[in-house]
Amino acid sequence: MNRKSDPRSPRPDSFSRREFLRSTSSAAAGALAIVLVLPEGSAEGVEGADYDWSRHRWVYLVDTTACIGCGSCVRACRAENSVPEGMYRTWIERYEIPAEGEALVDTPAGGERGFDPVTSSLNVRKAFFVPKICNHCRATPCTQVCPVGASFSTRDGVVLVDQEHCIGCGYCVQACPYGSRYINPATHTADKCTLCYHRITEGLKTACVEICPVGARRLGDREDPDDPVNEILATRRVQVLQPELLTRPQCYYLGLDMEVR
Amino acid sequence: MFPELTGFLFPNDVHIHWSLMIVLYPYITGLVAGAFLVSSLYHVFGRDEFKPLGRFALATALCFLAVAGLPLLNHLGHPERAINIVVTPNFTSAMAGFGILYASYFIILLFEVWFVFRVDIIETAARSRGFKRRLFSILALGVYDVSPQSQAVDKRITRILAAIGIPMACLLHGYVGFLFGAVKANPWWSTPLMPVIFLFSAMVSGIALLIVLYQIAMKLKGMAIDRYAIAAMSRWLWLFMIMSLTLELLEIMMLAYERAEEWEVIGHLLTHQLSFSFISLQMIGGGLVPLILLGIVVLMDRYMDDRIRNTLSMVASLLLLLQVLSMRWNVVIGGQMFSKSMRGFREAYVPGMFEKEGILAAALILFIPFVLLVIFERVLPTFRHLERGDDPA
Amino acid sequence: MDPESPLIHTKHVFRAAILLLAVIGSLLLGRSLFVPDTWGEFGWYRGAAVAEHRARPVRHLGDESCAMCHDAEFAEHAAGVHAAVRCELCHGPLVLHANLEDGEKIADMPVRRSRELCELCHRKLDARPASFPQIDVREHLTEQGADLTPDACFDCHDPHSPY
Numbered sequence: 001m002n003r004k005s006d007p008r009s010p011r012p013d014s015f016s017r018r019e020f021l022r023s024t025s026s027a028a029a030g031a032l033a034i035v036l037v038l039p040e041g042s043a044e045g046v047e048g049a050d051y052d053w054s055r056h057r058w059v060y061l062v063d064t065t066a067c068i069g070c071g072s073c074v075r076a077c078r079a080e081n082s083v084p085e086g087m088y089r090t091w092i093e094r095y096e097i098p099a100e101g102e103a104l105v106d107t108p109a110g111g112e113r114g115f116d117p118v119t120s121s122l123n124v125r126k127a128f129f130v131p132k133i134c135n136h137c138r139a140t141p142c143t144q145v146c147p148v149g150a151s152f153s154t155r156d157g158v159v160l161v162d163q164e165h166c167i168g169c170g171y172c173v174q175a176c177p178y179g180s181r182y183i184n185p186a187t188h189t190a191d192k193c194t195l196c197y198h199r200i201t202e203g204l205k206t207a208c209v210e211i212c213p214v215g216a217r218r219l220g221d222r223e224d225p226d227d228p229v230n231e232i233l234a235t236r237r238v239q240v241l242q243p244e245l246l247t248r249p250q251c252y253y254l255g256l257d258m259e260v261r
Numbered sequence: 262m263f264p265e266l267t268g269f270l271f272p273n274d275v276h277i278h279w280s281l282m283i284v285l286y287p288y289i290t291g292l293v294a295g296a297f298l299v300s301s302l303y304h305v306f307g308r309d310e311f312k313p314l315g316r317f318a319l320a321t322a323l324c325f326l327a328v329a330g331l332p333l334l335n336h337l338g339h340p341e342r343a344i345n346i347v348v349t350p351n352f353t354s355a356m357a358g359f360g361i362l363y364a365s366y367f368i369i370l371l372f373e374v375w376f377v378f379r380v381d382i383i384e385t386a387a388r389s390r391g392f393k394r395r396l397f398s399i400l401a402l403g404v405y406d407v408s409p410q411s412q413a414v415d416k417r418i419t420r421i422l423a424a425i426g427i428p429m430a431c432l433l434h435g436y437v438g439f440l441f442g443a444v445k446a447n448p449w450w451s452t453p454l455m456p457v458i459f460l461f462s463a464m465v466s467g468i469a470l471l472i473v474l475y476q477i478a479m480k481l482k483g484m485a486i487d488r489y490a491i492a493a494m495s496r497w498l499w500l501f502m503i504m505s506l507t508l509e510l511l512e513i514m515m516l517a518y519e520r521a522e523e524w525e526v527i528g529h530l531l532t533h534q535l536s537f538s539f540i541s542l543q544m545i546g547g548g549l550v551p552l553i554l555l556g557i558v559v560l561m562d563r564y565m566d567d568r569i570r571n572t573l574s575m576v577a578s579l580l581l582l583l584q585v586l587s588m589r590w591n592v593v594i595g596g597q598m599f600s601k602s603m604r605g606f607r608e609a610y611v612p613g614m615f616e617k618e619g620i621l622a623a624a625l626i627l628f629i630p631f632v633l634l635v636i637f638e639r640v641l642p643t644f645r646h647l648e649r650g651d652d653p654a
Numbered sequence: 655m656d657p658e659s660p661l662i663h664t665k666h667v668f669r670a671a672i673l674l675l676a677v678i679g680s681l682l683l684g685r686s687l688f689v690p691d692t693w694g695e696f697g698w699y700r701g702a703a704v705a706e707h708r709a710r711p712v713r714h715l716g717d718e719s720c721a722m723c724h725d726a727e728f729a730e731h732a733a734g735v736h737a738a739v740r741c742e743l744c745h746g747p748l749v750l751h752a753n754l755e756d757g758e759k760i761a762d763m764p765v766r767r768s769r770e771l772c773e774l775c776h777r778k779l780d781a782r783p784a785s786f787p788q789i790d791v792r793e794h795l796t797e798q799g800a801d802l803t804p805d806a807c808f809d810c811h812d813p814h815s816p817y
Contacts, residue, residue: 067783068775068782068783068786068788069779069781069782070774070775071774072743072774076714076747079713079746079747080713081710087272087273088273091271091272093269094781095781096780105269105602105604106269107269107271107272109272110272113774114770114774114777115781117777117778117779117780118780124780127779127780127781129782132271141444141446143353144353144354145353145354145355145356146351147345147350147351147354147356147357148345148346148348148349148350149350149351149693149698149699149700150699151699152697152698154696160703160704160707162706163703163706164700164706165342165345165349165690165699165700166339166342167337167339167340167342167343168337168338168342169336169338169356170278170279170336170338171354171356173273174279174444174446174447174596174597175445175446176446176601177446177601178271178601179271179272179274179600179602180273181273182273183276187338188338189338189339194707197704197707197708197710198708198709198710201708202708202712204712204716207713207714210714210740211714211740211742213738213739213740213743213775214738215738245446261601261603261604344688345688347681347685348685348688348689349690349693349698364681368674368677376670379666401666402666402673403669404666406665408663410663411663411664411666413663414663414664418667
């Protein structure tokens with residue numbers, strides 16, 4: 001009873017958004033030719049197989065030493081993905097670590113409106129920002145516990161939620177050690193970072209990577225030998241969050257401090 | 262004793278999402294498992310001291326099982342999609358077992374009830390006229406054989422079903438403990454002890470419920486409370502509560518002694534946010550006090566006036582019902598009180614009276630099984646075998 | 655049936671067993687009616703969900719899209735030190751500004767020209783990398799002998815190409 005489609009390229013309809021987006025940069029001036037959604041079948045001659053998910057495996061790289069905590073990524077993510085007020089698919093944490101005593105950690109509104117200077121008498125010698133997103137774990141506890149198969153990993157390594165099938169039990173929210181998931185108050189289903197699946201499968205970067213002014217966030221493709229992120233993962237010392245849980249996160253960090261969970 | 266926490270929460274970790282409803286769910290399945298055990302002590306192990314309540318315990322288990330799914334349904338973001346749990350069960354999820362376990366256990370319980378009450382159903386059909394007669398004929402599946410041979414068959418099958426029912430009840434309830442125990446993201450839940458603790462506290466709550474209900478039922482019916490039944494249930498209750506309390510304490514002591522990193526958070530949780538529901542209710546009021554009361558009932562059984570035994574066991578049972586409820590609360594709500602950042606706590610969760618998953622909804626759900634039990638009693642009197650005087654005692 | 659047969663007294667058991675099988679059978683049968691069409695296409699999930707995720711609208715379209723109408727600003731910006739700062743970082747996503755079907759403008763960009771906008775990146779914070787240009791605005795304005803007005807920054811700096 002299954003309707004089979006081309007397994008290499010599950011796609012909504014038969015146009016190539018990527019080609020349109022490419023064409024915008026070279027098209028003649030005048031009207032913006034950014035036609036994003038065409039009625040089905042109206043785009044001629046564009047093959048549906050422009051994206052082959054078996055030839056990609058997405059990873060993410062965060063350089064904590066570069067992040068300036070401007071919060072642009074949080075704002076862009078909210079706008080790009082209609083993230084409801086008070087919930088976060090990405091956020092920025094600030095760590096202020098004094099020479100002695102407890103670290104001071106905060107994330108006012110997820111860093112969405114930037115950060116104010118810390119007014120504390122502590123002798124802070126080490127301070128930095130840490131951007132967070134869903135780690136898109138390879139051995140992810142969240143899809144493991146979904147009772148109905150509404151949460152899954154795609155073949156190109158992205159953890160998604162089926163908004164039409166999710167029953168809203170919240171087990172995945174409990175199971176995620178990173179606090180990446182939330183129950184969307186509008187849809188009453190589990191929701192999370194999709195690694196901008198609608199963008200990366202069209203040849204674009206995620207909204208947060210696209211907007212970051214200092215290159216603290218990078219999207220990588222393990223299947224692409226020329227990807228500079230692969231070079232960094234191969235040669236530099238990287239860390240993942242809570243490695244002891246063996247969830248095999250696909251979000252790697254440069255310059256991660258032991259205070260960060 | 263504990264370092265001051267900076268109060269940093271992951272920004273999505275602001276709401277207690279698993280509400281009072283999720284506290285209620287393991288509570289109700291626990292009552293079912295415990296009540297079922299008492300009926301099985303009679304039906305499988307032939308403990309005749311439980312004969313007065315063998316049928317009543319079975320009916321209680323069925324009535325509570327009938328509502329066990331309601332709190333979950335009320336909690337779901339999309340209750341209309343609840344059927345997905347059986348349509349596309351994802352078997353790597355502990356929760357996916359729910360539909361199958363719940364359905365199989367329900368079927369076993371229904372059939373056991375049918376075989377136990379079959380003769381009563383036939384007799385009722387024979388006695389009545391019109392619609393009632395038709396209804397009971399259908400319930401009897403059109404077979405009106407009440408010969409001693411057929412009753413012997415009933416007995417044998419009841420015994421088999423009750424025997425299958427024991428591991429099923431343990432599975433259904435152990436799975437609830439597993440649900441929490443297998444969440445590695447949460448140090449307060451993640452322990453292999455969790456299903457075991459849940460099982461023992463289930464037995465405690467189920468037996469306590471029966472001690473209370475049995476005494477009330479006898480008072481209402483003007484029948485004598487069976488001294489041996491109460492004494493025997495008190496003994497079992499004492500045993501299970503000691504085991505349950507020991508396990509609950511062991512878990513905490515292990516964490517504290519190991520000085521595991523999560524103890525900083527959990528120690529703070531138990532002594533601050535949960536100090537009332539954990540220390541006062543779960544450990545002292547609902548733990549130590551009934552331990553002493555039941556100790557008196559068990560150790561001084563021989564010298565005890567029936568009324569004192571009844572009263573002491575009643576008070577201890579009510580306290581234990583509260584203890585198990587607070588234990589569920591401390592696990593379910595307590596496990597969500599701290600952020601997974603391990604650096605801060607959420608605001609205290611106080612369920613509202615009238616909200617969707619609030620106190621009124623919980624009280625309603627808890628009230629339904631009692632109504633069902635009264636209806637059951639009207640339709641198929643559970644103590645008729647005593648009235649008929651075929652009680653050997 | 656033979657009245658001597660021992661099975662004569664188990665008739666009700668067989669009836670119950672048949673009822674049970676009927677219930678289980680109809681449950682299994684009923685289940686398959688509810689399984690979504692594309693279930694199991696790629697794994698234990700609804701295959702169509704992948705396409706649904708891909709079908710979501712793109713809202714940030716990048717500097718080149720802006721350049722189609724604003725080529726002068728684009729050129730100036732691309733040559734300056736803010737070249738790495740995307741248009742949409744300050745101005746917001748393009749979809750709020752232009753109709754993607756025909757390129758017609760639908761609204762002004764919601765850019766908030768203010769000191770706070772600059773401060774998001776350039777306010778002096780301990781946690782920022784020391785090499786990143788950042789200032790204490792009050793100190794800086796006092797040094798320059800300027801007033802602390804809401805858009806004081808723009809008196810000297812052009813946000814498209816500062817310095």
